[in-house]
Amino acid sequence: MRCIIVDDEAPARQELCYLLSKYKNLEIVGEADRAAKAIELIGRLKPDVVFLDIQMPMGDGFSVVRAKNGGRVPLFVFVTAYDSYAVKAFDVEAVDYLLKPIDEKRLDATIKRLRDRLEGKNSSPAPRPGEEAASEQPNMGLDPRDVRIVVEKNGRMQLVAPEDIIYFSVQDGKVKAHLFDEQATVHGVSSLDALERRLRNLPFFRAHRSVLVNLHHIQEFSPWFNGKYNLVMNDQDRSELFVSRKRVRGFKERIGI
Numbered sequence: 001m002r003c004i005i006v007d008d009e010a011p012a013r014q015e016l017c018y019l020l021s022k023y024k025n026l027e028i029v030g031e032a033d034r035a036a037k038a039i040e041l042i043g044r045l046k047p048d049v050v051f052l053d054i055q056m057p058m059g060d061g062f063s064v065v066r067a068k069n070g071g072r073v074p075l076f077v078f079v080t081a082y083d084s085y086a087v088k089a090f091d092v093e094a095v096d097y098l099l100k101p102i103d104e105k106r107l108d109a110t111i112k113r114l115r116d117r118l119e120g121k122n123s124s125p126a127p128r129p130g131e132e133a134a135s136e137q138p139n140m141g142l143d144p145r146d147v148r149i150v151v152e153k154n155g156r157m158q159l160v161a162p163e164d165i166i167y168f169s170v171q172d173g174k175v176k177a178h179l180f181d182e183q184a185t186v187h188g189v190s191s192l193d194a195l196e197r198r199l200r201n202l203p204f205f206r207a208h209r210s211v212l213v214n215l216h217h218i219q220e221f222s223p224w225f226n227g228k229y230n231l232v233m234n235d236q237d238r239s240e241l242f243v244s245r246k247r248v249r250g251f252k253e254r255i256g257i
Contacts, residue, residue, distance in 0.1 A: 001023075001025060001026045001027070001048050001049060001114065001115065001118060002027050002029045002045070002046075002047045002048045002049070003020065003026060003027065003028050003029065003047055003048065003049045003050070003051060004028070004029060004030045004031065004032065004038065004041050004042065004045065004047045004049075004050045004051070004074075005017060005020075005028060005030075005031045005032075005051045006031070006032045006033075006035075006037075006038040006050060006051065006052045006053055006056075006061070006064065007033065007051075007053040007056070007079070008033045008034060008053065008056040008057060009033075009053075010033070012053070012079075012100070013031050013033075015102070016051060016079065016102065017031075019102060019104065019107055020051075020107075023111055026111070029045050029047055030045050030047070033056075034056055034057060034058050034059065035056055035058060035059030035060065035061070035063050035064050036058065036059060038050070038052070038064045039063075039064055039067040042064070042067070042074060046072060046074075047074050048074055048075065048114075048118055049074055049075045049076075049077065049095075049114055049118075050064070050074045050075070050076050050077070051077050051079050051098075052064055052065070052076055052077065052078055052079065053078075053079055053080055054078055054080040054082065055080065055082065061078060061080075064076075065094075075095045075114060075117060075118070076093075076094045076095060077094065077095055077096045077097070077098060077110055077114070078094050078096070078097045078098065079098045079100065079102065080097075080098075080099065080100065081099065081100040095110070095113060095114060095117060096109075096110045096113060096114075098110060147161075147162055147198075147199070147202065148160060148161060148162075149161075149162060149165065149177060149186060149188075150186065150187045150188045151177050151184035151185060151186055151187065152184055152185045152187060153182075153184045157187065158184075160177065160179070160184075162199060162202050162204070162214070163214070163216065164179060164180075165177045165178065165179060165214055166178045166179060166180065166213075166214055166217045166233050166234070166235040166239070167207075167211060167212060167213040167214055167217070167233060167239070167241065168186065168192060168195060168204075168211070168212040168213075169210055169211050169212075170191075170192050170210045170211075174186075175189060175191070175192055175195060178235065178239065179235070180235050180236055181235070181236040192206075192209075192210065192211075192212055195212060196212055199212070203215040203216050205247075205250070205251060205254050206247065207231065207241055207242065207243045207244065207247060207251070208242065208243065208244040208247060209244070211241055213231065213233070213241060215254060215255065217233050217234050217235070218231055218232070218233060218234070218255075219232045219233060219234040219238065220232045221243075224242060226245060227245035227248060228242045228243060228244060228245050228248065229242065229243040229248055229251060230242055230243075231243060
């Protein structure tokens with residue numbers, strides 16, 4: 001695994017070099033202290049992974065991710081002292097987000113995640129950041145337990161755990177997340193199809209074209225007319241949804257009947 005470290009502070013680069021030195025088959029092929037140098041190194045050295053600081057003079061880490069170098073695009077891991085950039089990092093398909101000072105156990109999990117991703121790719125080119133490639137990158141490389149949904153609540157962006165979401169729907173062209181006693185607009189996904197792919201390792205089922213339900217929040221269900229199934233969810237309003245006739249078979253398979 002060929003890596004580049006990008007950080008404007010030399011001590012931070014040295015510390016990360018030291019932490020990475022314990023991993024076998026991992027080689028640090030270059031270092032950069034600014035965005036422009038990082039972009040040049042990525043284009044010339046074509047690393048597998050870039051460990052990337054966010055706040056740097058003369059261009060931040062996101063400008064490095066957005067740069068078009070041609071050919072194979074590396075995997076990006078953001079390494080920063082600020083947790084306020086997490087949502088934006090996940091929006092650009094970062095594999096992981098490490099906070100300084102780096103916890104060694106957390107770094108172990110990141111390295112495993114990177115190795116799994118690289119082994120799964122084989123020789124195929126990596127999709128560019130921002131492209132819809134959820135089928136190849138389920139959950140943005142995260143453990144399903146780490147997945148968060150970005151929603152807007154009271155004018156502010158918040159991260160919500162998928163298990164807290166009763167169901168998703170499409171209203172006026174926007175994806176909505178329905179929680180126990182409220183709903184919020186989802187950000188970072190363009191459609192329910194993309195959201196379904198992103199959550200494919202989690203207990204969500206596409207009940208019909210405009211609804212994605214959390215199977216763990218179904219209170220009860222029963223056959224309905226025209227071959228459909230009626231669902232009653234366990235939110236405050238006990239929302240009633242339906243499973244379309246063509247999806248009933250898949251629904252039964254998912255719940256084991």
